[in-house]
Amino acid sequence: MSTENLNEVNTAGTETGSAEQAPRVVAVSKNAGVLDVTSLVLVAVLIAAGFILNLTVGKAISAIGIGPEFIISSFCLAILLLKPNAVQSLVIGLIAATVIQLTTSVPGADFVAEGAASLVMFAFTRSALADKPVMPAIGSFVTTLISGLIFAAIAIPAKGATIELFYVMLPVIVGTAFFNAIVVQVLAAPLKKVLGR
Numbered sequence: 008m009s010t011e012n013l014n015e016v017n018t019a020g021t022e023t024g025s026a027e028q029a030p031r032v033v034a035v036s037k038n039a040g041v042l043d044v045t046s047l048v049l050v051a052v053l054i055a056a057g058f059i060l061n062l063t064v065g066k067a068i069s070a071i072g073i074g075p076e077f078i079i080s081s082f083c084l085a086i087l088l089l090k091p092n093a094v095q096s097l098v099i100g101l102i103a104a105t106v107i108q109l110t111t112s113v114p115g116a117d118f119v120a121e122g123a124a125s126l127v128m129f130a131f132t133r134s135a136l137a138d139k140p141v142m143p144a145i146g147s148f149v150t151t152l153i154s155g156l157i158f159a160a161i162a163i164p165a166k167g168a169t170i171e172l173f174y175v176m177l178p179v180i181v182g183t184a185f186f187n188a189i190v191v192q193v194l195a196a197p198l199k200k201v202l203g204r
Contacts, residue, residue, distance in 0.1 A: 050102065054082065057081030086099060131146035143196075
């Protein structure tokens with residue numbers, strides 16, 4: 008082997024060794040997967056507002072056969088505005104369920120209902136509908152419907168009731184879903200503008 012060829016082999020080996028030894032650096036954001044303090048405050052304010060509205064406006068509206076659940080509207084808005092990941096969305100739903108325990112007729116059922124519902128709302132924020140103007144209404148309608156159906160599925164056997172109770176609950180669930188859809192659709196755009204999101 009000539010000296011020239013030997014130099015070429017040594018140079019190639021050095022370059023390969025350098026490439027193999029170069030450490031791979033992956034930059035990870037310090038706040039990745041974490042809701043900041045402002046976001047947590049927003050979640051708290053929305054859910055607190057939903058709870059107060061449940062005790063006031065909700066009680067008045069329920070007299071006409073619709074049982075609005077403003078806390079569901081609140082966590083739908085929180086997920087819409089903050090666009091959290093799946094785990095964060097689930098946590099928001101469970102926080103809402105914890106607050107609902109203060110007034111629920113079936114303790115514990117809302118943890119399942121709102122936990123699942125929060126993931127439904129999360130799925131809508133990642134779907135093909137995410138940027139559509141009507142997504143807040145559609146997402147919150149389906150989310151509320153799922154929450155209500157899950158709650159009914161747990162509550163009916165828990166109370167030892169028959170399927171007839173489901174037929175009584177169904178119009179209330181659907182009416183609540185429509186009501187929440189209107190509330191979230193009306194509030195989503197102004198809140199996005201105010202919060203700059």
